[in-house]
Amino acid sequence: MRLPGRYDGVARPIVTYGGDPVLHRPCAPVTEFDGALRRLVLDMFASMTAADGVGLAANQIGVDARIFVIDCPDATGQDVVGYVVNPTLTPLDPVEDEPVEEVTEEGCLSVPGPYAELPRAFRARVDGVDVAGKPVSIEATGMAARCLQHEVDHLDGVVYVDRLPEDLRERLLAEAAGPNGDLPA
């Protein structure tokens, strides 16, 4: 479900791998719950949508703040839509016959183009607060759980390719950079 007005923000350019140190270091916790925070979250939804992404962390638009947005299907195809400020991630035990982990392809707006297989917890939960500072949680499975783990990684300064062997990472970054060696803007 998309709430009215959620996408009323302004899309900002996406930071690509190596393009800005803010992408490669842990982000600062949010301490001011004001109108600027609300606008930032709206801009993050707009930026994710404009870039055709399923999730976005604040440092991917150059902002040093622990916030992510998500709009991604879970294991049943149900869209998980939301955002969390100051998230903490908890990988969860599988329910019934769910796998503990799933290995599927993962990509990133900050490494545009390639995908690579990566193991992630099949079920995960993120706890944090909303723009008013009220506690919120998102629990998800499958691709949406992968997205939660991917976005919290971003806020810790970790891009998914950083979790891959060095030779594979360099190949993916070269692929993203294209024949001229320049990452797309």
Ligand code: NI
């Ligand atoms: Ni990403």
